[in-house]
Amino acid sequence: METNLRASERLVRKSRKLSLKNPERNGKIVVYTAAFLTVVATLAVTVFLAQRGLQSFYMSDINPLEFFTSTNWNPSGDNPTYGALIFIFGSLAVTLASAVIVAPLGIGAAIFMTEIAPSWGKKVLQPVIEILVGIPSVIYGYIGLTVLVPFIREQVGGSGYSLMAGIVVVSVMILPTVTTLSADALNRLPNGLRSSSYALGATRWQTIRRVLLPAAIPGLLTAVILGMARAIGEALAIQMVIGNTELLPGSLLDPTATMTTIITLNMGHTTFGSAENNVLWTLGLILLAISYLLVMAVRFLGARRKI
Amino acid sequence: MVTVALPETIETAFDVQGLNIFYGAKQAINDIDLSIKKHEITALIGPSGCGKSTFLRSINRMNDDVPGFRAEGLIQYDDINLLTDNIDTVALRKEIGMVFQNPNPFPKSIAKNITQPLKEHGIRSKRKLTEQVETNLRRVGLWDEVRDRLDTSAYSLSGGQQQRLCIARALCIHPEVLLLDEPASALDPIATAKIEDLLLHLKDHYTIILVTHNLQQAARVADSTAFFYQGEVVEHTDTEQFFSNPKEKRSEDYISGRFG
Amino acid sequence: MNRKLTDKLATLIFTLFAAVIVLVLAALLSYVLYLGIQQVSWDFLTSKSSNFRAGGGIQDQLFNSFYILLWTMIFTIPLGLAGGIYMAEYAEDNKLTAIIRVCIETLASLPSIVLGMFGLLVFVNTFDIGYSVLSGALTLTIFNMPIMIRTCENAIRSVSPQQKEAGLALGYTHWRTITTVLLPSAFPSILTGIILSCGLVFGEAAALLYSAGMTTPNLDFGNWNPFAETSPLNIMRPAETLSVHVWKVNSEGIIPDIRDVADGGAAVLVTANLIFNISARLLGSWIHRKLTSK
Numbered sequence: 001m002e003t004n005l006r007a008s009e010r011l012v013r014k015s016r017k018l019s020l021k022n023p024e025r026n027g028k029i030v031v032y033t034a035a036f037l038t039v040v041a042t043l044a045v046t047v048f049l050a051q052r053g054l055q056s057f058y059m060s061d062i063n064p065l066e067f068f069t070s071t072n073w074n075p076s077g078d079n080p081t082y083g084a085l086i087f088i089f090g091s092l093a094v095t096l097a098s099a100v101i102v103a104p105l106g107i108g109a110a111i112f113m114t115e116i117a118p119s120w121g122k123k124v125l126q127p128v129i130e131i132l133v134g135i136p137s138v139i140y141g142y143i144g145l146t147v148l149v150p151f152i153r154e155q156v157g158g159s160g161y162s163l164m165a166g167i168v169v170v171s172v173m174i175l176p177t178v179t180t181l182s183a184d185a186l187n188r189l190p191n192g193l194r195s196s197s198y199a200l201g202a203t204r205w206q207t208i209r210r211v212l213l214p215a216a217i218p219g220l221l222t223a224v225i226l227g228m229a230r231a232i233g234e235a236l237a238i239q240m241v242i243g244n245t246e247l248l249p250g251s252l253l254d255p256t257a258t259m260t261t262i263i264t265l266n267m268g269h270t271t272f273g274s275a276e277n278n279v280l281w282t283l284g285l286i287l288l289a290i291s292y293l294l295v296m297a298v299r300f301l302g303a304r305r306k307i
Numbered sequence: 308m309v310t311v312a313l314p315e316t317i318e319t320a321f322d323v324q325g326l327n328i329f330y331g332a333k334q335a336i337n338d339i340d341l342s343i344k345k346h347e348i349t350a351l352i353g354p355s356g357c358g359k360s361t362f363l364r365s366i367n368r369m370n371d372d373v374p375g376f377r378a379e380g381l382i383q384y385d386d387i388n389l390l391t392d393n394i395d396t397v398a399l400r401k402e403i404g405m406v407f408q409n410p411n412p413f414p415k416s417i418a419k420n421i422t423q424p425l426k427e428h429g430i431r432s433k434r435k436l437t438e439q440v441e442t443n444l445r446r447v448g449l450w451d452e453v454r455d456r457l458d459t460s461a462y463s464l465s466g467g468q469q470q471r472l473c474i475a476r477a478l479c480i481h482p483e484v485l486l487l488d489e490p491a492s493a494l495d496p497i498a499t500a501k502i503e504d505l506l507l508h509l510k511d512h513y514t515i516i517l518v519t520h521n522l523q524q525a526a527r528v529a530d531s532t533a534f535f536y537q538g539e540v541v542e543h544t545d546t547e548q549f550f551s552n553p554k555e556k557r558s559e560d561y562i563s564g565r566f567g
Numbered sequence: 568m569n570r571k572l573t574d575k576l577a578t579l580i581f582t583l584f585a586a587v588i589v590l591v592l593a594a595l596l597s598y599v600l601y602l603g604i605q606q607v608s609w610d611f612l613t614s615k616s617s618n619f620r621a622g623g624g625i626q627d628q629l630f631n632s633f634y635i636l637l638w639t640m641i642f643t644i645p646l647g648l649a650g651g652i653y654m655a656e657y658a659e660d661n662k663l664t665a666i667i668r669v670c671i672e673t674l675a676s677l678p679s680i681v682l683g684m685f686g687l688l689v690f691v692n693t694f695d696i697g698y699s700v701l702s703g704a705l706t707l708t709i710f711n712m713p714i715m716i717r718t719c720e721n722a723i724r725s726v727s728p729q730q731k732e733a734g735l736a737l738g739y740t741h742w743r744t745i746t747t748v749l750l751p752s753a754f755p756s757i758l759t760g761i762i763l764s765c766g767l768v769f770g771e772a773a774a775l776l777y778s779a780g781m782t783t784p785n786l787d788f789g790n791w792n793p794f795a796e797t798s799p800l801n802i803m804r805p806a807e808t809l810s811v812h813v814w815k816v817n818s819e820g821i822i823p824d825i826r827d828v829a830d831g832g833a834a835v836l837v838t839a840n841l842i843f844n845i846s847a848r849l850l851g852s853w854i855h856r857k858l859t860s861k
Binding site for chain 3: 023024027028030031032033034035037038039041042044045048049052104105108109111112113115116117121125127128129130131132134135136137138139140141142143145146147172175176179203204205206208209226229232233234235236239240260263264267268272280281284287288291292294295298299
């Protein structure tokens with residue numbers, strides 16, 4: 001029996017086997033590779049998009065200032081111009097407006113779920129809303145197209161295809177996202193906060209407003225920012241209802257376009273390497289940069305949350 | 308069953324000298340010396356945070372992964388210092404088994420809780436595995452209670468039964484030493500009594516180190532008792548003597564419930 | 568205003584918000600399902616689509632959706648598992664881990680149309696795979712990988728640390744503790760996560776427009792040779808998925824029965840999504856119950 005060996009013979013590590021069949025080491029190699037791949041993928045996306053996106057400026061000789069500030073978009077004219085402000089404005093308008101609409105609604109619903117009817121909220125609302133987070137965006141677009149656009153056309157005016165339709169569709173889309181994330185943020189608050197406030201005789205509303213909301217602010221902001229990330233990146237649902245005209249909208253009822261919709265529509269029928277194609281990559285690069293910004297914002301808020 | 312025949316002359320299982328343990332800047336164990344005898348139950352007592360669990364977990368190197376953990380000094384075991392870097396922790400933990408405060412059976416059937424570790428250590432024969440399930444469950448007095456439902460989840464057992472299953476699981480891979488970290492503190496008095504009874508039976512074959520909060524428990528089962536206080540060993544002596552006639556003032560205060 | 572009254576009012580408003588959300592969303596779902604049910608028939612599910620004639624079905628698109636999903640999962644599940652294990656068990660609290668986390672978060676929040684562009688640039692053009700099942704699946708792998716990594720990481724982290732201690736104290740190596748103790752315990756949540764992400768992948772369209780393409784060759788469902796041009800199994804052929812089809816029909820279709828196909832396709836998409844979602848939850852909790860009690 002090996003128990004006759006001394007401890008120094010039983011328990012001291014033998015020199016490392018160089019065999020290929022060392023599961024401990026092979027496992028480590030596999031998981032490190034996977035983790036490393038995420039970095040490679042991110043770098044690849046960044047490098048490839050930057051490389052193509054910047055071509056607009058150094059190969060197609062588009063003036064960056066004009067690109068970002070001009071609304072003059074006429075790539076197929078004799079003297080083509082590439083002012084992309086319309087699309088940048090469209091994306092920002094849709095994103096900000098939907099955030100303004102959704103933030104109070106989503107946070108309000110999250111408060112209902114966590115503070116007012118926690119058991120019902122957990123059993124019924126939470127699963128329902130999580131299901132809605134997963135509904136494909138083309139479905140939201142399709143409903144927008146078949147219900148919302150005709151409704152706006154008949155009841156409000158215009159052709160129905162409009163900035164307003166885009167904002168409403170995106171709002172409905174990101175509402176479940178913001179609601180679940182807000183509910184998570186509120187659920188993370190220690191229960192002591194609630195009980196100590198109630199023990200001081202505060203009503204539920206006072207507890208929510210003076211104690212819970214201030215404590216949850218970083219988490220709630222994160223929820224809204226992640227909603228905005230989804231809004232600014234959404235392509236097909238908006239494309240289906242916004243009208244896709246290359247004009248700055250004069251009102252909410254005018255059609256317009258966003259960065260994602262112009263990419264969706266034009267990527268297929270522009271020639272690779274042409275100036276008109278290059279600007280689409282530039283718009284993609286801008287979207288990527290915005291993603292980075294939003295991730296940084298979320299991380300910043302996350303760091304604050306720990307304090 | 309392996310009752311290990313090591314040379315009779317070696318009576319000491321662990322010889323601890325000048326042990327210091329740190330978590331980052333905080334010192335958890337402060338220069339302790341301790342000698343633990345073979346085939347005895349040694350109880351480690353003391354108030355929470357006194358370092359007894361830290362010491363226990365440094366014997367089988369379970370603290371290695373804790374960030375900032377650092378141990379210096381000597382834990383002599385047979386002919387090696389367990390704190391040296393080149394210890395094969397896998398072989399070490401196989402030889403020095405551990406049972407934790409909260410029963411932690413695997414979420415599998417009762418039988419698999421025994422067969423899985425055996426398979427992990429290379430036993431494949433079906434016959435041997437079934438045989439070992441019975442042997443080890445008998446050893447902890449669980450066989451008659453569960454023989455008809457070996458395939459049901461370990462979580463269908465009561466807390467006390469789960470803890471005995473965990474002891475059987477630790478025993479099945481033939482350790483020499485059993486480290487028990489407050490094994491009965493989550494259990495009711497009847498289950499506790501069963502565990503204590505079991506430990507008294509096991510000590511003929513194993514060296515047992517028992518961390519406990521419960522002074523009566525130490526008095527009931529331990530051969531010798533070491534009193535830890537603020538990272539130091541205040542007194543280590545024969546259990547009877549410790550409880551009837553402690554040498555140190557602090558031991559006396561602790562036993563009589565003046566602090567801790 | 569009296570503080571009791573304010574409290575009542577606030578409660579009322581929050582309840583109203585929640586009610587509005589539930590009502591609006593319930594209305595949307597029932598609208599899609601109600602209209603769609605009238606279009607969906609066995610014939611609709613099993614006949615080929617038409618580019619200009621009425622009466623087309625969605626057979627190929629449905630097959631493509633599942634086929635691309637299958638390949639995406641073949642790529643993502645091992646990557647997600649390995650990445651999740653790394654994050655939960657190997658990542659130390661240092662700069663490298665922070666960088667990897669930023670990368671995962673960035674990939675997760677990347678607009679899917681941008682991922683689609685990347686797929687077009689790298690898989691379709693640079694690797695010269697062309698519009699294909701493979702390009703689509705690779706693109707969706709990047710889309711799905713961060714989700715899977717997070718799912719697996721959280722699942723592993725939520726296993727009680729006492730389980731890990733049990734394994735280590737029995738002399739299991741770190742790797743064996745992961746594979747024989749942690750992963751089996753994390754399995755129900757991982758499975759739930761996988762099925763939920765299947766739902767997301769199944770419904771994704773924007774990332775596929777320019778990677779899997781918007782057309783399908785005339786598939787011959789009698790030919791299962793994966794190297795044949797018209798074989799459904801060929802991974803080098805373009806493959807329009809169901810969600811891409813629903814988008815295309817709606818936004819640039821010229822068939823006379825756009826509404827019928829759109830209604831039917833949307834209903835099938837939503838139904839598939841609901842099935843993924845509900846089965847994920849039921850299966851997850853069923854396995855969990857099986858593991859932890861009788």
